[in-house]
Amino acid sequence: MEPVYHAPGTLDEVLALLAIGRGEARILAGGQTLVPLLFRVEDEPHTLIDLRRIVPLRAIDATATQVALGAMVTLQAAELALRTSLPQVAAALRCVGTAPIRARATVGGTAALADPWAELVTCLHALDAELVLVAEGRERRVRAIDFFHGIRRTARQPDELLRQVVLPLPVPGERHAYHEFTVRESGGKARALAFARRRDGRTTLTLAGERLMPLRVDGTISAAQAALRHEDPSARALLLRVAGQALAMLDEETDPCA
Amino acid sequence: MRVTLVLNGDARTLDVDTTERLCDTLRERLDLTATHVGCSEGVCGACTILLDDTPARACLALTVQCDGARVETLEGLTPADALSPAQQAFVQHGAVQCGFCTPGFLAVIEGLRRQGDAASWDEATLRRELSTVACRCTGYDGIVRAARAVLQPTP
Ligand SMILES: Cc1cc2nc3c(=O)[nH]c(=O)nc-3n(C[C@H](O)[C@H](O)[C@H](O)COP(=O)(O)OP(=O)(O)OC[C@H]3O[C@@H](n4cnc5c(N)ncnc54)[C@H](O)[C@@H]3O)c2cc1C
Ligand code: FES
Ligand code: FES
Numbered sequence: 581m582e583p584v585y586h587a588p589g590t591l592d593e594v595l596a597l598l599a600i601g602r603g604e605a606r607i608l609a610g611g612q613t614l615v616p617l618l619f620r621v622e623d624e625p626h627t628l629i630d631l632r633r634i635v636p637l638r639a640i641d642a643t644a645t646q647v648a649l650g651a652m653v654t655l656q657a658a659e660l661a662l663r664t665s666l667p668q669v670a671a672a673l674r675c676v677g678t679a680p681i682r683a684r685a686t687v688g689g690t691a692a693l694a695d696p697w698a699e700l701v702t703c704l705h706a707l708d709a710e711l712v713l714v715a716e717g718r719e720r721r722v723r724a725i726d727f728f729h730g731i732r733r734t735a736r737q738p739d740e741l742l743r744q745v746v747l748p749l750p751v752p753g754e755r756h757a758y759h760e761f762t763v764r765e766s767g768g769k770a771r772a773l774a775f776a777r778r779r780d781g782r783t784t785l786t787l788a789g790e791r792l793m794p795l796r797v798d799g800t801i802s803a804a805q806a807a808l809r810h811e812d813p814s815a816r817a818l819l820l821r822v823a824g825q826a827l828a829m830l831d832e833e834t835d836p837c838a
Numbered sequence: 839m840r841v842t843l844v845l846n847g848d849a850r851t852l853d854v855d856t857t858e859r860l861c862d863t864l865r866e867r868l869d870l871t872a873t874h875v876g877c878s879e880g881v882c883g884a885c886t887i888l889l890d891d892t893p894a895r896a897c898l899a900l901t902v903q904c905d906g907a908r909v910e911t912l913e914g915l916t917p918a919d920a921l922s923p924a925q926q927a928f929v930q931h932g933a934v935q936c937g938f939c940t941p942g943f944l945a946v947i948e949g950l951r952r953q954g955d956a957a958s959w960d961e962a963t964l965r966r967e968l969s970t971v972a973c974r975c976t977g978y979d980g981i982v983r984a985a986r987a988v989l990q991p992t993p
Contacts, residue, residue, distance in 0.1 A: 585839055585856040585902050608903070615898045616879050618857045628856065630903060678970035680886055680893045680946070 583618075587630040591637070594741055595716045597629050603738035605629055609652060609689035612681055637688070637743065648712075648746045651688025655700070658687055665749055668756035669707070672699040672775070675760050688742045691727075694734045696793045697771045699760065701728060704745060705794035706756075706775035706786035712744040713737075721746070730793055754779045757829035761822050772818040774826035785826065787819050799827060841905040845870075846914025854901045861885045861896035864911060872912035872941045876972075883971030886942040887911050893949035893970070912941040915948055924948065927984040935975035942971040947985050956989040964989070 583606070588594050598605055606625035608614055617623040631637055637652035640661045647665055649658050659673040659682065676682050676690075676699050690700045691711060704711070704724040711727045713720050713736060727735045736742060750756065760773040775786040776799055783799025792811065797803040804823045808816045842851045845868070854863055864870040864887075876882035878897045885896040888910040916922055921929065924947050928934050933943070950956045950967060959967075961982075968978070968985055 582856045585900075587902070587905070608900070611900060611903060612880060612895075612898050615859065615900055618900070619859060619878065619897075632903060677880070678883075679967060680883070680895055680970055681880060681898075683892045684894055684898065 581624070581626070583625050583628045585628045585630065587633050589633050591634055591714070591741075591743075594629055594631065594634060595714065595739075597627060598739045598741060599716045601627050601629075601739070607631060607692070607741065609686040609692075610654065610684040612677075612685040613689065613693055631688075642749075644749070646746050646748050648744050649687045650744055651686060651691075651742050653687045654683060655685045655687065655690065656682040658700075662747075666707075666747060666756070668758040668775070669703045669747065672703050672758045672760070672773075675699055687745055691745055692734065692736060692742050694728050694730075694732050694793075696731050696788055697773065697790055699758075699773060700745075702773045702775050702786055702788045702794045703758070704728075704747070705788075705796060706777055706784070707747055709748070710746045711742060712746065713740040714743045715740045719743075725796075728793060731791065751779060755830055757826045759822050759826040759829060761818060761825075763818070770815065770818055772815070772822040774819070774822040776823075776826040776830045778830055783827075783830065785823055787823055789815055789819055791815070792819070799830075801827070839902050841902055843901070843904055844906075844908040846910055852901075856900070856902060858901045859897055860887070860899040860901050860904055860909070863901040864896060864909075870911050870913050872916075874938055874941055876938070881972070882939075883942040883946070884939055886945040886971060888915075888945055888949055891949065891952050893946045910945075910948075912944055915944060924951075924984070924988045927987040928981075931980045931984040931987065933976060933980035933984040939971050939973040939975075943968065943973070943981055943985070946971055947988055950985075950989055959990070 605627035608628050608630040631652050637650040639650045641648040655673050655676050659670045662670040690698050709724045710721045722735055755778045757776045762769055762771045771790050773788045777784050784796055785799045786794050786796045788794040797807045808819055839856055840853055842849055861873055861875050864873045873896050874884035876884040880895045880898045886893050887896045890908050924944050934940050
């Protein structure tokens with residue numbers, strides 16, 4: 581059965597459709613992951629709710645202390661918007677796929693999917709970002725650590741829309757460094773991501789991989805080694821290498837993204 | 839579902855299925871077969887077209903999502919009785935063998951040309967941007983030379 585397609589013009593209509601959809605309604609954002617699933621009929625929702633006409637979801641609102649990205653902000657637009665305020669997040673977003681993918685894939689779709697190797701997911705974790713979820717008559721803000729429950733599992737309820745992600749801006753003296761490495765080999769790829777953050781004299785390291793949801797540890801290699809002791813040896817070696825690189829970048833005098 | 843696309847400059851109103859992909863509307867419904875379909879997963883780039891001036895995968899867009907948008911395929915980027923400058927460059931630099939990937943590369947190069955900042959790019963940046971399309975035949979050097987001829991012309 582072909583799903584019923586809606587492209588409502590207001591957020592209220594989206595929330596009403598989600599409320600009556602009882603988990604059978606699927607939100608369509610950039611479609612870069614969902615369209616192939618619909619095509620292969622692996623995902624057969626009875627309703628598709630396309631967010632493309634909800635203009636406020638494309639808003640980027642910056643204050644002195646935070647940047648809020650609407651769910652429909654593309655990864656390309658987010659990358660551009662964050663180049664000066666959060667250059668290492670912008671650098672991470674430049675690693676996503678290639679330009680035609682970034683031009684369509686969205687912040688909300690990426691966060692809602694919760695792929696372990698998604699750059700944005702690691703950045704949200706590392707920075708203690710908040711995610712804003714809305715449903716008919718309610719709204720809540722959830723910290724990234726509480727939002728991402730596991731590989732492709734989140735705290736989002738079926739009737740909730742992810743409306744916004746809120747990234748805190750660095751405090752004076754705060755430093756960030758992002759590094760990732762992807763090995764492509766026949767039969768798949770291995771990927772490791774590391775985000776190092778030094779704030780108020782304390783360093784943390786957020787690590788993620790092909791099958792590892794972001795994990796935050798103290799910013800030392802020995803802490804990373806201990807946290808990764810159950811990973812398989814090749815994944816662990818790659819993660820430690822990327823972790824070392826991110827920590828080294830943190831100590832470079834020059835900002836790697838300046 | 840009824841949708842209107844501005845297709846290669848002309849408004850076209852069509853009835854399409856909800857889960858119909860843009861690449862299938864183009865190829866099956868409209869017989870615009872320059873848009874090739876390889877992987878259907880966004881990886882190979884053969885289906886890349888211009889959507890509101892920006893290169894996008896036609897296999898990763900539902901046609902209903904494109905209602906009101908400008909869609910340009912290689913048919914629209916090719917003059918009626920000649921080759922476009924980019925096509926001429928592909929011929930001149932040996933950037934085509936089987937031609938399966940060529941429509942995707944031409945869409946990407948046209949998108950970069952309109953965006954306008956490729957003129958100052960170094961070789962690595964140009965290669966990275968072109969890597970969004972996969973070629974199984976040419977070894978890429980001809981494609982990079984053709985792209986450079988279009989995007990970074992030497993006076
Ligand atoms: C070739 C290729 C390479 C890629 N490489 C990378 C990469 O290197 N790194 C990376 O991180 N990603 C990568 N991606 C994934 C791409 O970024 C995803 O498609 C994207 O993360 C999903 O965003 P979308 O807007 O396309 O969402 P969609 O595909 O439209 O939706 C994805 C899921 O999220 C749900 N959803 C969407 N928006 C919301 C919302 N606001 N609230 C609640 N639920 C919502 C949908 O219902 C669906 O289940 C790649 C994709 C492709 C095709
Ligand atoms: S067919 Fe669309 S990217 Fe391969
Ligand atoms: S020329 Fe054959 S795939 Fe590129």
